[in-house]
Amino acid sequence: MKPDIHQKNLATAFIFIALGIVAMVFSVAYKLGTAANMGPGYFPFALGAILTVLGIIVATQSLSIPPDKSSRISFKIKPVLMILSSVFIFGLSLEPLGLFASVMFLVIFSSMASDEFNLKEAVINTMALLLMVFIIFIYFLEFQLPLWPGFMFSHS
Amino acid sequence: MDLYSNLLLGFNTAVTPMNLLYCFGGVLIGTLIGVLPGIGPVQTLAILLPTTYSLSPISALIMLAGIYYGAQYGGSTTSILMNLPGEASSVVTCLDGHQMARQGRAGAALTVAALGSFFAGCVATLMIAVLSIPLADISLKFGPAEYFSVIVFGLIGSIVLASGSIIKAIGMIVVGLLLGMVGTDVTSGAQRFCFGVSELADGIGFVALAMGLFGISDIISSLEKGEKRDILKGKLTGFMLSKKEFLTCIPATLRGTLSGCLLGILPGGGAVLASFSAYMLEKKISKDPESFGKGNIKGVAAPESANNAAAQTSFIPLLTLGIPSNVVLAIMAGAMMIHGIQPGPRVITSNPELFWGVIASMWIGNLMLIILNLPLIGIWVRLLSVPYRVLYPAILVFCCIGLYSVNNNTFDIGLTALLGLLGYIFIKLDCEPAPLILGFVLGPMMEENFRRCMLLSHGDPSVFFTRPLSLSFLLLSLIMVVAAGLPALKKKREVAFQGDDL
Numbered sequence: 001m002k003p004d005i006h007q008k009n010l011a012t013a014f015i016f017i018a019l020g021i022v023a024m025v026f027s028v029a030y031k032l033g034t035a036a037n038m039g040p041g042y043f044p045f046a047l048g049a050i051l052t053v054l055g056i057i058v059a060t061q062s063l064s065i066p067p068d069k070s071s072r073i074s075f076k077i078k079p080v081l082m083i084l085s086s087v088f089i090f091g092l093s094l095e096p097l098g099l100f101a102s103v104m105f106l107v108i109f110s111s112m113a114s115d116e117f118n119l120k121e122a123v124i125n126t127m128a129l130l131l132m133v134f135i136i137f138i139y140f141l142e143f144q145l146p147l148w149p150g151f152m153f154s155h156s
Numbered sequence: 157m158d159l160y161s162n163l164l165l166g167f168n169t170a171v172t173p174m175n176l177l178y179c180f181g182g183v184l185i186g187t188l189i190g191v192l193p194g195i196g197p198v199q200t201l202a203i204l205l206p207t208t209y210s211l212s213p214i215s216a217l218i219m220l221a222g223i224y225y226g227a228q229y230g231g232s233t234t235s236i237l238m239n240l241p242g243e244a245s246s247v248v249t250c251l252d253g254h255q256m257a258r259q260g261r262a263g264a265a266l267t268v269a270a271l272g273s274f275f276a277g278c279v280a281t282l283m284i285a286v287l288s289i290p291l292a293d294i295s296l297k298f299g300p301a302e303y304f305s306v307i308v309f310g311l312i313g314s315i316v317l318a319s320g321s322i323i324k325a326i327g328m329i330v331v332g333l334l335l336g337m338v339g340t341d342v343t344s345g346a347q348r349f350c351f352g353v354s355e356l357a358d359g360i361g362f363v364a365l366a367m368g369l370f371g372i373s374d375i376i377s378s379l380e381k382g383e384k385r386d387i388l389k390g391k392l393t394g395f396m397l398s399k400k401e402f403l404t405c406i407p408a409t410l411r412g413t414l415s416g417c418l419l420g421i422l423p424g425g426g427a428v429l430a431s432f433s434a435y436m437l438e439k440k441i442s443k444d445p446e447s448f449g450k451g452n453i454k455g456v457a458a459p460e461s462a463n464n465a466a467a468q469t470s471f472i473p474l475l476t477l478g479i480p481s482n483v484v485l486a487i488m489a490g491a492m493m494i495h496g497i498q499p500g501p502r503v504i505t506s507n508p509e510l511f512w513g514v515i516a517s518m519w520i521g522n523l524m525l526i527i528l529n530l531p532l533i534g535i536w537v538r539l540l541s542v543p544y545r546v547l548y549p550a551i552l553v554f555c556c557i558g559l560y561s562v563n564n565n566t567f568d569i570g571l572t573a574l575l576g577l578l579g580y581i582f583i584k585l586d587c588e589p590a591p592l593i594l595g596f597v598l599g600p601m602m603e604e605n606f607r608r609c610m611l612l613s614h615g616d617p618s619v620f621f622t623r624p625l626s627l628s629f630l631l632l633s634l635i636m637v638v639a640a641g642l643p644a645l646k647k648k649r650e651v652a653f654q655g656d657d658l
């Protein structure tokens with residue numbers, strides 16, 4: 001089946017124009033000033049205008065370039081969701097649960113993003129990485145990180 | 157101070173046990189990630205930035221530089237043995253290098269690559285030392301108009317010589333410039349694009365942006381593609397070159413080194429472009445162009461010396477003008493700023509031991525690379541059996557811990573995930589994230605010079621066109637954009653960047 005528009009370029013154009021307009025709208029609020037004495041909004045306003053124009057050019061191109069197979073957007077949802085959520089989970093769990101638990105979550109959840117996921121291997125990998133993290137970051141680089149769940153050592 | 161005493165100062169700085177250790181660490185990591193496909197110097201530098209916080213700036217830069225040129229060595233190993241470029245700059249090495257390996261001359265190909273790289277590295281080190289001072293002197297005379305124009309030139313140059321659509325790449329630069337505006341405006345103190353989020357008052361963190369765009373989004377898109385590997389099994393023998401091979405390689409190495417040194421200085425140049433051009437040049441001037449692609453040893457010697465030379469000379473614009481010419485150097489610039497050093501012409505006078513120490517360490521690092529690479533090649537090859545599904549969780553762990561340690565808060569981790577999503581969307585739309593980060597690094601500098609210049613000229617923009625140096629940079633930028641749009645050149649770019657997915 002042949003797609004009838006250049007999806008990639010159209011989406012790019014949309015992003016450029018949207019970002020450009022957002023930049024311009026907010027820049028006006030930051031005070032533009034004059035060319036000789038620019039306010040904080042002047043330069044970002046100009047950038048926003050340029051980006052909008054570029055977006056319009058890409059949009060017109062997306063109508064004139066004949067679309068083919070490569071112009072269609074295709075993606076797999078699993079890697080996006082699993083990788084991003086594993087990073088978020090790390091961020092959320094680090095301070096309350098400590099480094100060891102959050103690294104464990106990160107490695108196990110992110111490993112699931114691969115099509116070749118294998119629980120046994122992921123567990124071994126987690127162990128190896130925990131050891132590596134301990135040697136490199138705690139012992140060698142002496143980073144100040146919360147190691148264990150906060151409630152276990154709440155004597156402070 | 158003359159060249160000799162400068163270099164002496166550099167070597168004195170570089171050979172302290174601590175700096176030697178970090179130099180060794182850098183080239184070791186560089187070789188490692190050069191060998192491993194799926195992780196390149198850009199990602200590695202982004203990931204390791206926070207771990208250099210506790211080091212002195214000199215040690216940090218020595219190590220980061222070592223990773224960059226070390227990766228050029230490592231990349232050639234996998235190209236030759238497995239027809240699998242570990243780095244984009246080693247893509248052309250596959251053509252003849254892997255053919256040599258199939259003919260049982262893998263050892264010889266590796267030797268040529270290593271010796272050629274070493275020679276090129278020596279020449280490039282010397283070239284940086286000779287050229288930096290005069291160039292820095294010139295750039296100290298730059299006014300704000302010249303700076304603005306040279307930044308435009310640098311940004312435009314970096315996209316014209318890269319692959320993909322020019323309009324989209326310019327758009328990505330502008331997006332990067334806008335992201336650079338986030339935070340408190342230096343001149344007026346007003347907060348811009350913070351949307352009430354107090355963590356954004358200091359701007360988007362460089363580490364968060366670099367990791368998001370090159371760490372996280374890269375992992376997601378690699379996972380999507382899946383992995384394919386074809387490992388050449390067999391014994392590695394015959395590292396010695398015959399006398400005839402040695403003699404044919406000398407001119408090719410010289411030409412490769414020269415084109416690498418020159419292309420490395422250009423904005424947007426660097427290792428990838430240099431290796432392609434050197435290969436094309438060899439093929440063009442050869443009496444026997446048919447033999448290229450069938451195991452011609454010159455096809456290994458020239459691009460391998462060129463990519464190493466260019467990897468080093470691309471430091472020149474950063475160290476003399478403060479303008480990074482490609483993504484790797486943009487990250488180096490970020491690293492310098494994190495350590496409180498503003499890259500630019502003043503580095504040579506204000507931090508001479510840093511400047512010359514890093515240069516001297518490059519020569520030492522190249523020597524270490526020869527020792528690391530030839531005898532230890534067996535170990536490197538074995539590393540390739542590490543599958544990507546084991547590798548990427550490790551990358552994520554390093555990213556996340558590094559991000560937390562920047563400010564000891566978890567905000568940056570979430571921000572990075574979002575920036576990673578943004579980067580992934582851009583990759584999906586065939587918009588390369590590399591120009592974005594260049595724009596981000598140069599944005600504040602560009603705005604500052606633009607504002608200062610317009611203030612001095614009372615709002616008259618003609619100042620950019622009446623000062624000769626400024627005008628020539630702007631004209632050169634215009635010529636590059638127009639030339640890149642011409643159909644003939646467009647085709648050539650498409651051919652040159654085929655199979656190059658960096």
